[in-house]
Amino acid sequence: xxxxxxxxxxxxxxxxxxxxxxxRSCVSSVSIFNHLEDYQMDEIMKAIKSVSYxxxxxxxxxxxxxxxxxxxxxxxxRIYRLSESGKEQIVRILASGDFTGELALFRExxxxxxxxxxxxxxxxxxxxxxxxxxLLKYPSISIKILNEFSKRLDAAEKQATSFVTEKVDKRVAMxxxxxxxxxxxxxxxxxxxxxxDLSSYLGTTPETISRKLTEFEDAGYIRQIANRRIKVLDxxxxxxx
Amino acid sequence: xxxxxxxxxxxxxxxxxxxxxxxRSCVSSVSIFNHLEDYQMDEIMKAIKSVSYxxxxxxxxxxxxxxxxxxxxxxxxRIYRLSESGKEQIVRILASGDFTGELALFRExxxxxxxxxxxxxxxxxxxxxxxxxxLLKYPSISIKILNEFSKRLDAAEKQATSFVTEKVDKRVAMxxxxxxxxxxxxxxxxxxxxxxDLSSYLGTTPETISRKLTEFEDAGYIRQIANRRIKVLDxxxxxxx
DNA sequence: CGTTAGGTTGAAGAAGTTCAAAGAAAGTGG
DNA sequence: CCACTTTCTTTGAACTTCTTCAACCTAACG
Numbered sequence: 001x002x003x004x005x006x007x008x009x010x011x012x013x014x015x016x017x018x019x020x021x022x023x024r025s026c027v028s029s030v031s032i033f034n035h036l037e038d039y040q041m042d043e044i045m046k047a048i049k050s051v052s053y054x055x056x057x058x059x060x061x062x063x064x065x066x067x068x069x070x071x072x073x074x075x076x077x078r079i080y081r082l083s084e085s086g087k088e089q090i091v092r093i094l095a096s097g098d099f100t101g102e103l104a105l106f107r108e109x110x111x112x113x114x115x116x117x118x119x120x121x122x123x124x125x126x127x128x129x130x131x132x133x134x135l136l137k138y139p140s141i142s143i144k145i146l147n148e149f150s151k152r153l154d155a156a157e158k159q160a161t162s163f164v165t166e167k168v169d170k171r172v173a174m175x176x177x178x179x180x181x182x183x184x185x186x187x188x189x190x191x192x193x194x195x196x197d198l199s200s201y202l203g204t205t206p207e208t209i210s211r212k213l214t215e216f217e218d219a220g221y222i223r224q225i226a227n228r229r230i231k232v233l234d235x236x237x238x239x240x241x
Numbered sequence: 242x243x244x245x246x247x248x249x250x251x252x253x254x255x256x257x258x259x260x261x262x263x264x265r266s267c268v269s270s271v272s273i274f275n276h277l278e279d280y281q282m283d284e285i286m287k288a289i290k291s292v293s294y295x296x297x298x299x300x301x302x303x304x305x306x307x308x309x310x311x312x313x314x315x316x317x318x319r320i321y322r323l324s325e326s327g328k329e330q331i332v333r334i335l336a337s338g339d340f341t342g343e344l345a346l347f348r349e350x351x352x353x354x355x356x357x358x359x360x361x362x363x364x365x366x367x368x369x370x371x372x373x374x375x376l377l378k379y380p381s382i383s384i385k386i387l388n389e390f391s392k393r394l395d396a397a398e399k400q401a402t403s404f405v406t407e408k409v410d411k412r413v414a415m416x417x418x419x420x421x422x423x424x425x426x427x428x429x430x431x432x433x434x435x436x437x438d439l440s441s442y443l444g445t446t447p448e449t450i451s452r453k454l455t456e457f458e459d460a461g462y463i464r465q466i467a468n469r470r471i472k473v474l475d476x477x478x479x480x481x482x
Numbered sequence: 483c484g485t486t487a488g489g490t491t492g493a494a495g496a497a498g499t500t501c502a503a504a505g506a507a508a509g510t511g512g
Numbered sequence: 513c514c515a516c517t518t519t520c521t522t523t524g525a526a527c528t529t530c531t532t533c534a535a536c537c538t539a540a541c542g
Contacts, residue, residue, distance in 0.1 A: 081398065083406035084415070091398050103395055106388040112395055135384055142383030143376060147347040149390040153397060154344055154353055157322065157332050160401035164444030165324035168530070174325070196488060203405030205531060210490050227489080227539070409498070437520060446499060451522050468507070468521080 023048045026071050026124035030097050032144040040138060047130040052122045059115040059123070066111045068125040069101040075121025078197065081113045090201040091156075093118070093193060105131060105145075118193070163203045171202045172212045173241040176222065180232060187235075191228040264289045267312050267365035270338050273385040281379060288371040293363045300356040300364070307352045309366040310342040316362025319438065322354045331442040332397075334359070334434060346372060346386075359434075404444045412443045413453045414482040417463065421473060428476075432469040 023045040027033045033044060050073070053059060059070065062082060070077075077094040091113060094100055103109040105128060126134075135142045162171055175198070183189040191198060199209040213230075216222045221237040222230055232238060264286040268274045274285060291314070294300060300311065303323060311318075318335040332354060335341055344350045346369060367375075376383045403412055416439070424430040432439060440450040454471075457463045462478045463471055473479060 081402045083402050085407060085411065087406035089402040089406055091402070103391045106384060106391055112399065132384070135387075136380045139377045139380040139383060142380060142387060143347060143373070146376075146383060146387060146390065149387065149394060150344045150347055153390060153394050156394060156397035156401060158353065160397060160404055160444075161322045161324050161330040161332070163401055163404040165328035165330055166326055170326065194488065203401075206489065207491085207532080208530065211530095214490080435520065447521065448500080448523085449498060452498095455522080 023050060023124060026050070026073050029073070030071050030099060032099070032141055032148065035140065035144065036138065044126070044134060047126050047134075048124045049126075050122065050124050053117045053120070055117055055119045055121075057117050059117065060111050061114050062111050064111045066101065066103065066109055067128045069099055069105055069128070069131055070115070071099045071124045071126075072096050073122040073124055076118040077121060077123075078116050078118050078193075079113050080116070080200070088200055089203065090193075090197055093201075099148075168202070168204050168208055169212060169215075169241050171204075172209065173216070173221075173238045175202060176216075176230065176232065177238060179230075180235075187233075188225065188229065188231040191230065194228070264291060264365060267291070267314050270314070271312050271340060272338070273340070273382055273389065276381065276385065277379065285367070285375060288367050288375075289365045290367075291363065291365050294358045294361070296358055296360045296362075298358050300358065301352050302355050303352050305352045307342065307344065307350055308369045310340055310346055310369070310372055311356070312340045312365040312367075313337045314363040314365055316364075317359040318362060318364075319357050319359050319434075320354050321357070321441070329441055330444065331434075331438055334442075340389075409443070409445050409449055410453060410456075410482050412445075413450065414457070414462075414479045416443060417457075417471065417473065418476075418479060420471075421476075428474075429466065429470065429472040432471065435469070 024041070026048055027036075027041045027044050033041060036044070053075075059077065060066065072094050074096055076096075077098075077100070078090055079092050079094065079100060080088050080090045082088055094115075100115060103112065135145075162174070166174070179189050179191065180186065182192075193201065195209050195213075196206045199206045202209070213222070213224060216238070217224055219234075219237065221234045221241075222232055225231055265282070267289055268277075268282045268285050274282060277285070294316075300318065301307065313335050315337055317337075318339075318341070319331055320333050320335065320341060321329050321331045323329055335356075341356060344353065376386075403415070407415070420430050420432065421427065423433075434442065436450050436454075437447045440447045443450070454463070454465060457479070458465055460475075460478065462475045462482075463473055466472055
């Protein structure tokens with residue numbers, strides 16, 4: 001427990017105090033604020049609250065009233081949805097510098113997804129009311145957020161398209177290639193999540209993921225070094241799947 | 242051809258002149274601008290160009306440089322993507338009052354999708370440069386667009402989730418229920434697109450759509466009045482699929 | 483160090499796609 | 513407005529892909 005023994009923990013996790021060091025790192029490390037002047041950042045810092053969560057805690061659930069923007073300072077957060085028929089699907093993984101809150105931000109609304117920490121995580125939060133004030137005062141923030149949203153929208157549509165137009169083989173191969181790019185094109189890398197989570201993210205089952213990776217290994221495209229560690233042996237082969 | 246005979250038509254379709262009537266209807270009918278003061282709308286109108294397209298024309302293609310916001314004044318536009326393996330998937334259908342341009346709007350970028358008119362269509366366009374100016378000058382516009390984007394993001398993620406967690410039965414049933422809601426809960430309605438397009442939109446094939454609708458009819462949930470006309474006989478039955 | 487969660491493998495089955503062929507609707511040009 | 517062409521829709525049947533279930537194994541965690 002990271003909690004100070006003087007305080008009890010609420011269901012959302014434990015506050016870790018409001019040092020300006022904490023807040024500054026939120027404001028200055030995140031693309032939507034880090035282009036601002038120092039005095040503007042200082043102003044925003046005053047509106048920020050810092051909260052810590054332990055691994056596995058739920059930050060918000062679908063159905064919760066949403067009234068804050070969450071910025072990840074440390075740790076990782078799994079964002080997932082439940083379909084009408086109750087199946088879980090991982091939408092994205094947030095790492096430090098990323099933010100979430102979604103619809104949250106722009107009107108009185110209700111979360112459509114769940115946010116759960118994958119490891120011990122610190123987040124900074126700004127209430128919708130405060131954020132709206134900053135958006136009107138510093139229009140460039142809106143443009144940054146619009147930029148981010150448009151990227152995310154593109155990614156979501158692309159993912160939806162790949163779910164229905166590509167076979168699982170292809171989706172897995174594309175994911176591996178993306179991992180490579182994210183690890184500065186190194187041929188060897190670590191999967192950013194468990195294979196169970198990966199199966200949910202790619203819209204399939206753990207069994208199928210396991211089988212496809214084995215297939216790729218048998219075909220000589222990759223080598224599974226360890227549980228989550230993968231080495232690409234035949235880049236072109238993967239690209240052609 | 243709607244073109245004035247004095248002008249030749251470019252590959253994008255035919256301009257139909259710049260009467261302020263045309264422009265006003267774009268500005269005042271669309272949610273991102275219609276909250277503004279009259280003098281502000283007048284200013285925006287001056288930056289708008291009006292263009293008409295015939296049915297089946299391509300407004301933009303994936304790969305095109307994108308530098309404008311498009312607002313639909315009349316007609317309908319099909320937005321679709323091509324997957325890596327070349328299959329088409331319809332992302333959404335725009336009707337009058339809707340807008341597109343996407344990534345387009347907030348940075349020098351390239352279209353990821355195709356926009357094709359489904360009928361004779363008039364659009365209003367604003368260049369990115371002009372729009373950025375208005376966003377900085379009237380921050381409330383940004384908030385409107387952010388609101389719209391967050392809704393669209395939610396819809397895209399929801400769609401992606403349903404593609405991988407729901408069977409085709411369920412997706413078709415959900416679509417029919419949505420059509421009902423959009424036609425003010427009337428039990429009888431017209432499909433908003435061909436069954437071929439619908440299959441693409443729902444991530445399946447025309448054959449499967451045809452079969453599922455027949456199944457629903459056999460089960461007594463619906464009645465297919467005409468090619469695109471459907472009557473819901475058992476609402477609860479549909480909801481429980 | 484034991485318990486729990488994640489991962490693998492096989493076999494059977496369900497769901498949807500594909501291909502082919504025929505019928506219906508819509509668009510085209512005289 | 514008709515006849516023609518093209519595109520859309522439907523139906524059958526074979527086939528592919530993926531999921532599901534069950535059993536077992538392995539890694540992570542307190």
